[in-house]
Amino acid sequence: MTAAATLLAVALLLTGRDGGARILTWRTAAIPVETPARRTDHDPLAAASTFDVLAACLASGMAVSAAASAAAESAPPALARILSRAADMLALGADAATAWSDPGPPLDDHARALLRLARRSAESGTALAHGVADLAVESRSDAADAAKGAAERAGVLIAAPLGVCYLPAFLCLGIVPVVVGLAGDVLQSGLW
Template sequence: MTRLVDGPLGWVAGGLAAVGLLRWFQRLGEEPERQRRDQIVRDLPVVVDLLVACLRAGRAVDDALDAVADAWPGPVSAFLRTASAQLALGGEPHAVWHHWGADPALAPLARAFARASRSGASVTTTLEHAATELRQVRRWSGQARARSVGVRTAAPLGLCFMPAFILIGVVPTVIGTFSAAVL
């Protein structure tokens, strides 16, 4: 045991252990953020549909954001409340949407609002197109994940079947070849 932690081998082992622990701690910190982002991506098409319904009913944008934040709990509601408060206090819409665009999960919604406010187009039409686009992107990513399952399972299946192939196919052939050569 002393040889493992003593000398150059110990320095290498300690360095590898430190790097491994550092990566493990980094992953622990990234997991909640990844889960939050995944939840936002899952919820966003429905949230956009609710926003469209509120806006079609005649609510102002900040009121619609508040109503949807009340109706849809989750990580999206915090952003909706913040944007609603900024707009209600007279915040510049471009600044509010630009702030939202910094979050990659909320960027499609921010782009839709910014596009509508910049061009003067109907917010509801722009949001409907954004919801359709979000659903399409989610469908494509799901199909891509489904297609990649075969590739990701090839190595584990190969590792499971390789010993059986060697024991059943290769070893008897080699034994037969050597036993025939010896006789």
């Protein structure tokens, strides 16, 4: 009777009173938890979504430093470093040319474009939100072009093994029997 009661208690603990399954999680300090905002894998659309967040924050009337700080939280690492640096420098009162200056060599094209756009916007006084929104559209287009190019390369790479497999089979099963049959007919008809 005690074994049955124990099993019933364990079943109720795992499923709950409503019958739905519960997931029990056990966390320790030794297991690192990866947050989706700082993943290290390369997402081609991460820069575009960061630019969208930055453009939305700027269009809503946030200060450039606050908008850059908000967008840095979900940005890819290189872009997050630039946005955080610019947000900190702008919050401390630095001029825009200094805040949006090039921090160093590990920059991608999207980060360089953002830096140029922010410096140009600070010099000319144009709205940064529209330029950043255009930059998001451009980076999405670049990601789509890269995906299309990868798909086309995969199609070419798939065709080579198929040709290696099917061409000998076509020759052996399609061409060789016809040639042997014609050669047999020609040799029997009058060359001997």
